[in-house]
Amino acid sequence: MHAVTADDHPSPADRPIAVLTNPTAGRGRHRGLLPEVLDRLAAGGRPLRVLEARTRTQAEAACREAVAEGAAALVAVGGDGTMHLALQAVAGTPVPFGAVPAGTGNDFAEATGFPADPLAAADAVTAALRQGRTRPVDLARITGPDGAHRWYGGVLAAGFDAIVNERANRMRWPRGPRRYDLAILVELARLRPRHYTLRLDGVTHETEAVLVAVGNCPSYGGGMRICPDADPNDGLLDVVVGGRYTRRTLIREKPKIYRGTHVHHPLARTYRARTVEIAAAEITTYADGERCLPLPITITATPTALHLLLP
Structure with a gap:
């Protein structure tokens, strides 16, 4: 250029x-x-x-x-x-x-x-x-330990959904949506809670979890309200953590994400913060459905980072 x-x-x-x-x-x-x-x-x-x-x-x-x-x-x-x-x-x-x-x-x-x-x-x-x-709206900025950064508008996945996406992207067969379905089955068979270190506005939380999502907006994947209360105009990020889910619990809770009621499960935790630091071993994150940076990362809510063309 x-x-x-x-x-x-x-x-x-x-x-x-x-x-x-x-x-x-x-x-x-x-x-x-x-x-x-x-x-x-x-x-x-x-x-x-x-x-x-x-x-x-x-x-x-x-x-x-x-x-x-x-x-x-x-x-x-x-x-x-x-x-x-x-x-x-x-x-x-x-x-x-x-x-x-x-x-x-x-x-x-x-x-x-x-x-x-x-x-x-x-x-x-x-x-x-x-x-x-124009109308201003917030975005989330991801920064890796080497200074690399990305922006996203919707939701960042750093748990089971990210692991499934990574598996599907490595597969050469089958093509189309069946590849994603097969990746889900493979990773369900391998399901185990992972150890995460979360720092939310400087406060550290050590946790074992299966699902971790950080939302600027409420939904991903075509209407799955993983962070149901996220608001892209409040200057904050919503963090949803699903704890030590078994396979049966995860399968039962997954449909509830479309309604946003999964956050009421006893093993679910929700937080709200301006800065979210996430560390865990061997997980590559996905933001807006796109492959993003590997953990550890820092995510920062950035108010009015985007100007939308809306009357």
């Missing part, structure tokens, strides 16, 4: 809206809507710059480049994974962000107020562009 100078930036009226699309999101069920989504975004009166990328790495790099080159806003069309990649470019900047939910899981977009229908969401983004309106 070349160094950006003042001469590289277009005039304010000509600055484009950068659009990251993922036609395969939601197994492609909204692929046919993409031309109309783009037409509705173009109705805001600014040129569109549709970002080209074949991989996650390329998509994130394309978003960063568009923002560095002076994009007026960044819009992501896809699911939580697509949103996660786009957030890395706009988090902590004044560049506005629009979400058009079109994935299997659209938890971040829906939790922050975007319509569930992709065309309605595109209209909302366009209206905000015309009006010059």
